[in-house]
Amino acid sequence: MIRDLALQGAQMLFVLGLAPLLTGFVRKVKARLLRRRGPPLLQPYRDLARLLRKEVVLADGASWLFRVIPYIVFAGTWVAASLVPTFGSGLLFSWSADLIAIIALLGSARFFLALAGLDVGTAFGGIGSSREVMIASLAEPAMLMIVFTLALIAGSTQLSTMAAYMVSATVGLRVSLGLALLALIMVAIAENARIPVDNPATHLELTMVHEAMVLEYSGRHLALIDLSSELKLLLYVSVIACLFVPWGIVPPGADAQAIAVGLACYLGKLAAGGVLLAVFETSIAKMRVFRVPAFLGAALMLGLLATLLLFVSGSL
Amino acid sequence: MMTVYALAGVAVLLALAPIALAFAASARATDAVYGVALVTTSALCVIAMASLFERPAVVSTAVLPIGLPWLGAHFRIDALAAFFLVVVNLGGVAASLFALGYGRHEESPQRVLPFYPAYLAAMNLVVMADDAFSFLVAWEFMSLTSWALVIAHHRDAGNIRAGYIYLLMAGFGTFALLLAFGLLAGDNGNYAFDTIRAARPAGGLAALVLILTLIGAGSKAGVVPLHAWLPLAHPAAPSHVSALMSGVMTKVAVYGFVRVVFDLLGAPDWWWSMVVLAVGGVTAVMGVLYALMQHDLKRLLAYHTVENIGIIYIGLGLALAFKAHGMAVAAALALSAALFHVFNHSVFKSLLFFGAGAVLNATGERDMEHLGGLIHRMPQTAFVFLVGCAAISALPPLNGFVSEWLTFQAILLSPQLPSWGLKFLVPAVGALLALSAALAAACFVKAFGVSFLGRARTPQAANAQETDSNSLAAMYFLAALCLVAGVLPGIFIDALAPVTHALVGTSMPHQSGLDWLTVVPIAQSRSSYNGLLVFLFVTLSGSIAAFAIHRLASDRLRRGPAWDCGYPDPSPATQYTASSFAQPIRRVYGTTVFRAREIGEMPPPGSTAPARLTVVLHDLIWDAGYAPIATFIGYAADRLNVLQFLTIRRYLTLVFAALVLLLLVLAIWQ
Numbered sequence: 001m002i003r004d005l006a007l008q009g010a011q012m013l014f015v016l017g018l019a020p021l022l023t024g025f026v027r028k029v030k031a032r033l034l035r036r037r038g039p040p041l042l043q044p045y046r047d048l049a050r051l052l053r054k055e056v057v058l059a060d061g062a063s064w065l066f067r068v069i070p071y072i073v074f075a076g077t078w079v080a081a082s083l084v085p086t087f088g089s090g091l092l093f094s095w096s097a098d099l100i101a102i103i104a105l106l107g108s109a110r111f112f113l114a115l116a117g118l119d120v121g122t123a124f125g126g127i128g129s130s131r132e133v134m135i136a137s138l139a140e141p142a143m144l145m146i147v148f149t150l151a152l153i154a155g156s157t158q159l160s161t162m163a164a165y166m167v168s169a170t171v172g173l174r175v176s177l178g179l180a181l182l183a184l185i186m187v188a189i190a191e192n193a194r195i196p197v198d199n200p201a202t203h204l205e206l207t208m209v210h211e212a213m214v215l216e217y218s219g220r221h222l223a224l225i226d227l228s229s230e231l232k233l234l235l236y237v238s239v240i241a242c243l244f245v246p247w248g249i250v251p252p253g254a255d256a257q258a259i260a261v262g263l264a265c266y267l268g269k270l271a272a273g274g275v276l277l278a279v280f281e282t283s284i285a286k287m288r289v290f291r292v293p294a295f296l297g298a299a300l301m302l303g304l305l306a307t308l309l310l311f312v313s314g315s316l
Numbered sequence: 317m318m319t320v321y322a323l324a325g326v327a328v329l330l331a332l333a334p335i336a337l338a339f340a341a342s343a344r345a346t347d348a349v350y351g352v353a354l355v356t357t358s359a360l361c362v363i364a365m366a367s368l369f370e371r372p373a374v375v376s377t378a379v380l381p382i383g384l385p386w387l388g389a390h391f392r393i394d395a396l397a398a399f400f401l402v403v404v405n406l407g408g409v410a411a412s413l414f415a416l417g418y419g420r421h422e423e424s425p426q427r428v429l430p431f432y433p434a435y436l437a438a439m440n441l442v443v444m445a446d447d448a449f450s451f452l453v454a455w456e457f458m459s460l461t462s463w464a465l466v467i468a469h470h471r472d473a474g475n476i477r478a479g480y481i482y483l484l485m486a487g488f489g490t491f492a493l494l495l496a497f498g499l500l501a502g503d504n505g506n507y508a509f510d511t512i513r514a515a516r517p518a519g520g521l522a523a524l525v526l527i528l529t530l531i532g533a534g535s536k537a538g539v540v541p542l543h544a545w546l547p548l549a550h551p552a553a554p555s556h557v558s559a560l561m562s563g564v565m566t567k568v569a570v571y572g573f574v575r576v577v578f579d580l581l582g583a584p585d586w587w588w589s590m591v592v593l594a595v596g597g598v599t600a601v602m603g604v605l606y607a608l609m610q611h612d613l614k615r616l617l618a619y620h621t622v623e624n625i626g627i628i629y630i631g632l633g634l635a636l637a638f639k640a641h642g643m644a645v646a647a648a649l650a651l652s653a654a655l656f657h658v659f660n661h662s663v664f665k666s667l668l669f670f671g672a673g674a675v676l677n678a679t680g681e682r683d684m685e686h687l688g689g690l691i692h693r694m695p696q697t698a699f700v701f702l703v704g705c706a707a708i709s710a711l712p713p714l715n716g717f718v719s720e721w722l723t724f725q726a727i728l729l730s731p732q733l734p735s736w737g738l739k740f741l742v743p744a745v746g747a748l749l750a751l752s753a754a755l756a757a758a759c760f761v762k763a764f765g766v767s768f769l770g771r772a773r774t775p776q777a778a779n780a781q782e783t784d785s786n787s788l789a790a791m792y793f794l795a796a797l798c799l800v801a802g803v804l805p806g807i808f809i810d811a812l813a814p815v816t817h818a819l820v821g822t823s824m825p826h827q828s829g830l831d832w833l834t835v836v837p838i839a840q841s842r843s844s845y846n847g848l849l850v851f852l853f854v855t856l857s858g859s860i861a862a863f864a865i866h867r868l869a870s871d872r873l874r875r876g877p878a879w880d881c882g883y884p885d886p887s888p889a890t891q892y893t894a895s896s897f898a899q900p901i902r903r904v905y906g907t908t909v910f911r912a913r914e915i916g917e918m919p920p921p922g923s924t925a926p927a928r929l930t931v932v933l934h935d936l937i938w939d940a941g942y943a944p945i946a947t948f949i950g951y952a953a954d955r956l957n958v959l960q961f962l963t964i965r966r967y968l969t970l971v972f973a974a975l976v977l978l979l980l981v982l983a984i985w986q
Contacts, residue, residue, distance in 0.1 A: 012857075052865060055872035059879065061771050063691040065702070075858030079850065093853070095834065096846035100724055101712055105850070107757060108711040114761045118892065121688065121770030122880035126892020129765065133758035134900035140757075141750035144724070148746060151728050157843040216879055219872075220865050293904045300747070307743040311731050 004092040011091060012082040015238075019081070019230040020044035022237065022270055029278035044230065048223050056219035059120040066119040069112045070217065070224040076109035077228040081235040085242045087266035088250035088259065089160045098157035099147050099239075103140065106191070106235075109228065110136055117213035128212030131289055135197065135209065138296035139190045142183055145303025149180040150243060152310040159242065166246040175316050179306040181244050186299035188236040190292070192229070195281040197292050200229075209289070237273040238266075245269055318367045319378040319393045322401065322444060325360040329353065329437035333430045340426035349429045350415045353436060357408030360440060364401030367393050373814035377446065384449050390508055392446035395814035396579065399655065400443045400571040403662045406797075407564035408436045410790045414670045415556040417786030421677050427468040428554055435461035435560065439568050448497035448507040452490065455572070459486035459536075462565060465557045466549045478548035485535055485545040493532030493572070496525045500580060509580060516582040526588050529576045530595065536569035538622045539629065540599040541937045546622060547606070551614035551682065555673020558614060562621040563666035567658050570628055577636070578651075578819040586640040586735045593633035593741055597748035600626030602937075604755040605909055608762070608901055609933055611684045611894035613672045616763055617665065620708065623752055624661045627723065628654050630749055634726045637738055639820050646729040647820040649837050652812045653722035659808065660715040660801060664707040667794035671701035674783035674791070675767065679776040684763070684894040689772035693780040698768045700791040705764045707798040709757040713851035715801035718835065720753055721845055725837045755901070762897045771888040803847040806833050895931065902931070910934055 024044045031038025058067070080102045083094060097105065110132065117129035151157045153176065154165040165171065190197040193210035202208050214225050242249060248265025250258050287295065309316040332352055339345045367374065375394045383389040393401065415432070422428055438461055441454035463486065467479035499521055500512045517525060535542035550561045577584070603623030610616040631654025638647035674697045675690060676682055691698040707714040727746045733739065772778035782788075801808055806827030813823035827835055834846040865871075878884045895902075906912035910933040919925040962970075 052869035055870060055874055057874050057876045057879075060875055060877055061689070063769065064695070065691060065698075065769070071858040071862050072854075074861055075854045078857050078861075079853045093846075093849060095840065095844045096832070096849035096853075097712070098843050098845060100721055101717075101845050101850065104710065104712045104717055104721075105854075107709075107754075108706070111706065111709060111711055111757050111761060115765050115769060118761070118765030118897075119691075119769040120878045120880075121888065121891040122878050122884065123890050123892065124881050126770075126897060129761065130892060130897040130900055133761050134904060137751070137754045137758050137901060138904075140754035141747060144750035144753075145743075145747055148724075148728065148743070151843075152731060156841055157725070157728065158841070161841055215881060220869060224861065224865075289900070290903060304743060304747050307746070308740065311739045311743050314731065 007088070008082070008092040011086060012078070015081045015086060015231065015234055016078065016227075018270075019227065019234040020048060022234050022274055023230045025271065026233075026274045026278050029275055030282055033278060033282045044226075048227060051218075051223035051226070052220050054219045056221055058218075059122075059216050061120050062216070063119055066116055066216075067221070069116040069119075070221040072112045073109045074224040074228045076105045076112075077231045077235070080105040080109075081231045081238075083159070084235055084238045085160055085163050085249060086238050087262040088254070089163050089242070089252065091160065094160045095158060099151070099159050099162070100144070100157055102159070103143050103147065106232065107136070107140060113213060113225070116217070120216045122216065124212045124215050128209055128215070131209045132213055135190055135292055135296065138293055138300055139187050142296060142300040142303050143187050143191075145300060145307050146180045146184050146187065149176050149303060149306040149310060152307065152314075153177065159239070163242040163246050163249055164251075166243055167249065176306040176309045177244075179302045179309075181240075183299040183302040183306070184240060184244075186295065186302075188240065189280075190296055190299075192233045192236060194277065196284050196287045197295065199286050234270075237270055241266070241269040241273065318363055318374075318376040319391050319444065320376075322360055322363050322393060322440070323378060323380070323391060325356050325363065326437045326440045326444075328356045329433040329440070332356075332433040333437075336433065337426070337430040340429045345429055346419045346422065346425050347416060349433065350412045350419055353433050354409060354412035354416070356433075357405045357412060357436060361402060361405035361409055364393070364398050364405060367398035368395060368402060368811055368814070373817070383447075383453070384507070387447060387449060387507055389450045390446035390510075391444045391450070392509070393444060395818050396571070396574065397443050399812065399815050400567065400658075401440065403567050403659055404436075404439045404443060404564050407560055407662050407666055410666050410670070410794055411556040411560050413793070414559070414673070414787050414790035417784035417788075417790075418554075418556055418670075418673055418677060420784075422554065424468065427470075428465060428557070431461045431464045431468075432557065435465060435557070439560075439564060442568050443571055446509045448501060448509070448512070451572075452494060452497065455493065456486075456490050458565065458568065459483075459490065462549075462553070462557070462561055465553045465561075467552070468554060468557075469552065472552070474548070475552040478545070478552040482545045482549035485542065489532045489535035489542075491532075492528045492535070496528035496532055496576065499525050499528070500576070512580050513582075518582075522581050523585065523588070525581060526577060526584075526591070529573055530591065533569045533573040533576070534595070537566045537573070537625045538599075538603075539595055539625060540602045540622065541941050543599070543603070543622045544938060544942055547610075547615050547618040550618040550621065551612065555614070555669055555676060558618075558673070559666040559669035562618055562669060563662040566621055566625055567662050570625070570632075570658055574632065574819070577632075578639075584636050584640045586637060587737065589633045589637035589640060590737050590741055591633075592629055592636055593738075593745050596626045596629030596631075596633050597745040598626070599623070599629060600752040601748050601755070602626075602909070604752045604759060605905055608755060608759045608898050609906065609910065611766075612682050613675065613684050613687075613763065613767060614669070614682050616684075616759070617668050617672060620756065620759065621661075621665060623756060624657065624665070624708075626752065627720065627749065628657050628661070630654075630745055631657060631723050631726065633745075634723070634730065634742070635820060637730065637733055637735075637742075638726075641733055641735070643729075643732065644820055644822040645824075645838065646726060646732075648816040648822050648824050649722065649729065650726035651816045651820055652809055652824050653719055653726055655812050655815060656722060656805070656808060657716075657719035660707070660719050660798075663794050663797045663801065664704045664716060667700060667704040667791055667798065668708065670787065670791050670794070671697055671704060674787055675780070678780035678783060679774075681774070681776055684766045686774045687767040687772075687777045688770045688888065688891065689768075689777060690780055691768045693778075694768075694782045696788055697783055697791070700788070700795045701768065702764055703795040703798055705760040707802070709760045710753050711757070713799075713802045713847045713854065715798050715805070718802060718805040718845070718847060720749070722835075722837060723749065725843055728843075729838070758901060762894060766892070766894045766897060770891045773888050773891070799851075803851045804833055805835050805847055806830065809835065906933065909936070911936065
C-alpha cells in the first residue's frame with residue numbers, strides 16, 4: 001500500500017517535472033528544423049520560475065472566479081495527467097477515473113478556462129473562448145468515439161486494462177485501430193492548440209484561440225496555465241504511447257531494473273512523439289478557423305466509422 | 317398505508333388551493349401558502365423516501381370511492397412511483413423554499429397562489445394513480461393548473477400565445493394517451509392498471525400503444541418534434557414554477573412513458589427501442605442546438621430541458637433494447653442511468669431556473685444581452701448558478717457526469733445486441749450523445765459567461781442586488797445535492813435497485829459496500845469511477861498548488877486596466893455578446909440545421925449610419941410541421957364558418973343527414 005502510494009505520488013511529480021521539458025524539446029526541434037539555434041531545452045522551466053516570482057497584474061474588472069480558475073484548470077489537468085500510465089501501468093488510483101472521466105476532467109479545465117476568457121469583458125478574451133468551445137464541441141465527441149473504439153476492443157474503459165490488453169498478442173492489426181489512431185492524432189493536435197488548428201507561438205493575431213483566451217493572465221496565474229498546457233501535451237502523448245505503442249510499459253510489482261528500462265522506453269517514446277509533432281508542425285501551414293470544423297469533423301467521422309466497424313464485427 | 321398518508325398530503329395541498337384563492341389579497345398569504353406547501357411536500361418527500369428505501373420493497377395501495385362509479389379511484393405506491401414521488405416532492409420543497417423569498421416580488425399573487433399547490437397535488441396524483449381514469453384526470457389537471465400558471469403574467473408580450481400553444485399541445489398529448497389507454501383497456505374496458513398488467517396486449521396493438529404513449533407522454537416531456545410549446549411556456553411562468561415545469565413536470569411525463577412501456581405493456585419488441593433511441597438522439601442534439609441560438613436566459617434553459625429529455629430517452633431506449641433481448645444486467649444499467657439522470661436533471665435544472673429567477677428579480681431582465689458582470693453584484697447567486705452550469709455540462713465530479721457516464725457504459729455493452737438495426741443505430745446515437753454533451757458545455761459557458769461575467773451591459777445589471785436568503789437557501793440546497801449525488805453516486809444507484817428490479821427483472825450490483833465508494837456498473841476490470849476520489853484529488857492538488865505558490869513564490873497582486881492586446885475599450889458594448897459568442901457554432905451547425913444566414917449592411921462611404929448585421933434563423937420543424945397545420949386549420953375554419961349562420965331548417969336537415977349516415981355506417985359494419 002505504502003509503496004503503491006509512493007509510486008502514485010512519484011508519478012504525479014514525475015509528469016509535473018517532465019511536462020515543461022517535452023514542450024522545450026518540441027520547441028528546440030522545431031527551431032533546429034528551421035535552422036535556428038532555438039531556446040535552450042530548459043527554457044520552459046526558466047519561464048515558469050520567472051512568472052512565479054513576478055507579481056500578478058489583475059485587470060480592474062476581474063472577479064474572484066478569474067483568480068480561482070488557474071488553480072482549477074491546473075488541478076484538473078494535473079489529476080488527469082497523473083491517472084494516465086506513463087512508464088508503468090497498475091497505478092494505485094487508476095480505477096478511480098477511466099478514460100471517459102479523464103476526458104471529462106480535461107473538459108472541465110477547458111470549461112473554466114473559457115469562462116476566464118469572458119471574465120474581464122474584453123473582445124480578445126471573448127473571441128478566444130467562443131472559438132475554443134466551437135473546437136471543443138467537435139473534438140470532444142471525436143475523442144469519445146475513439147474511446148468507444150478502444151473500449152470495445154479491450155473490453156474496458158480503464159486505461160491500465162486497455163494498455164495491458166494492447167501489449168498482449170491477441171490484438172493484432174485492425175482497421176478500426178488504425179482509424180482510431182489517425183483520429184486520436186487529429187484530436188490531440190486540436191486539443192493542444194498546435195498547428196494547423198492553432199498556433200501556440202503567436203500573439204496579436206486574429207487567428208489565435210488559446211492564447212487569446214488567456215491574454216489577461218499574468219504572473220503565477222499565467223505560470224499555472226502554461227504548466228497546464230504543457231501537462232496536457234504530455235498527457236496526450238502518453239495516452240497515444242500507452243495505447244498504440246505499449247511496448248516496454250512496466251507491469252505492476254516489477255523490480256528496479258525493469259522500472260529503469262520502462263522509464264527509458266517511455267522517454268524514448270516521448271522524444272519520438274515530440275520529433276514527429278515538430279516535423280508535422282513545421283511542414284504544414286495553419287488553417288483558417290472555419291476550416292477547423294472540417295478537420296475535426298473528419299476525426300469525428302473516423303472515430304464513428306471505427307466504432308461502427310466494431311459493432312458490425314468484433315474482429316475488424 | 318404509505319399511500320393513504322401520501323393521499324392525505326395531497327389533500328392538504330388541494331385544500332390549500334381554494335383557501336389561497338380566498339385570501340390571496342392578504343399580505344401574508346404568500347408566506348402562508350408557500351410555507352404550508354413547503355411543509356407538506358417535505359412530508360410527502362419523507363413518505364416517498366421511506367417507501368423507496370424500505371427493504372424488502374413494499375407496494376401499498378388505496379382505493380377511494382370517487383371517479384367512475386364501477387371503478388373507484390385506485391392509488392398505488394410501488395418502487396417506481398416512490399422514486400418519482402421523491403423527484404416531484406424534492407422539486408416541490410426547493411421551489412416552495414425559493415418562492416418564500418421570490419414570491420414576495422410577485423405583482424399579482426392571486427394569479428399564482430391558488431394554482432401552485434393544486435399543481436403540486438396534481439403531479440403527485442399522476443405518479444400515484446393506479447387506474448387509467450385517475451391517471452388521465454390527474455394528468456389533465458396537471459396540464460390545466462400549469463397552464464394557468466403559464467399565463468399568470470398574461471400582460472407580458474408572448475405569454476398568451478405561449479399559453480395557447482401549450483394548451484393545444486397538452487390537449488393533443490392527453491388525447492394520444494387517452495387512445496393508448498383505450499387500447500390497453502381492451503374490449504372489456506378494464507381501466508385498473510392491475511387488470512391491464514395481467515392482460516398484456518401483444519403484437520400490433522402493443523406497438524400502437526407504444527407509439528401513442530411516445531406521442532402523448534413525449535409531447536409533455538418535450539421530445540422533438542413535439543417540443544414546440546415547451547420553450548415558450550416554461551419561461552413564461554414565474555421562475556419557481558418554471559423550475560417545477562422544467563425540472564419536475566417533464567419527469568412526470570417520463571414517468572408516464574416508463575409506467576406504460578416498461579410496466580403495463582409487458583415484453584417489448586426489439587424495434588421499439590430503435591424508435592425510442594432515434595427520437596432520443598435527435599432530441600438531445602436538436603435541443604442543445606436550439607439552446608445555443610437563444611439569448612433569453614430562461615428560454616435557453618427550457619431548450620436544455622429538451623436536450624436532457626433526449627439523454628433520458630436514450631437511456632430508456634437502450635434499456636428497452638436490452639430488455640427485448642433478455643440482457644437483464646445491461647437493461648438494469650441503462651435504466652438506472654436514465655432514472656439517475658431524471659433525478660439529476662430535476663436537481664440542476666431547478667437550481668438553474670432559480671438562478672435565472674433571482675437574476676430576473678434583481679435586474680428585470682431575461683435577455684442575456686442586457687446582463688453581464690453580475691458576479692460582482694450577486695456573488696452567491698453566481699456561485700450556485702456556476703455549480704448548476706458545471707453539473708448540467710456533465711463535468712466531474714458533479715452529478716450530471718455520473719449519469720452520462722453510466723449511459724456511455726450502457727452503450728459500450730450494446731455490441732452484444734444481435735439485431736442489425738441496433739448495431740448501426742446505437743453507435744450513431746452514442747455519437748449524438750457525445751456531441752450534445754460537448755455542445756451543452758459550450759452553451760453553459762455562454763450562459764454563465766455572458767450573464768454573470770464581463771462588464772455590465774445595462775444600468776439594471778450594474779445596480780443589481782443580491783437575492784434574499786430564502787432563495788439562496790433553496791439554491792444552496794440544490795447545489796449541495798448536485799455535489800453529493802456526484803461524489804456519492806453509489807447511494808443513489810442502490811436506491812434505484814428496487815425500481816429496476818420491478819421493471820427489468822434485475823438491478824445493478826450493490827454499490828454501497830465497495831471500497832472507497834467506487835461506482836462499478838458491471839465489473840471492476842471493465843470500468844469504474846470514483847467521484848469522491850476525483851473530487852478529493854482535484855481539491856487537494858488545487859490547494860497544494862495554491863499554498864505552495866503563495867508560500868514559496870509570490871503572492872503579490874496589483875490591479876490595473878485590462879490589457880486586451882493594448883486596445884482596451886471602455887465601452888461594455890465591445891465585449892463579446894451572447895450571439896457573437898455563438899457565432900462560430902452557428903456557422904458550423906446552424907447553416908444546415910437552421911439555415912442560418914448573416915446579412916451585413918454596410919453604409920455607403922461618407923454616411924454616418926451604423927453598420928448592421930442581421931442573423932436570420934429558420935426553425936425548420938416549426939416551418940415544416942406546425943405552420944402548415946395551423947394554416948390548414950385556419951383555412952378550414954374560414955370555410956366552415958358558414959355553418960354558424962344557417963337557418964333552423966338547415967340545421968335540422970344536417971342533424972337528420974348525420975343520423976342517417978351513422979345508422980348506415982352501423983348497418984354496414986354489422
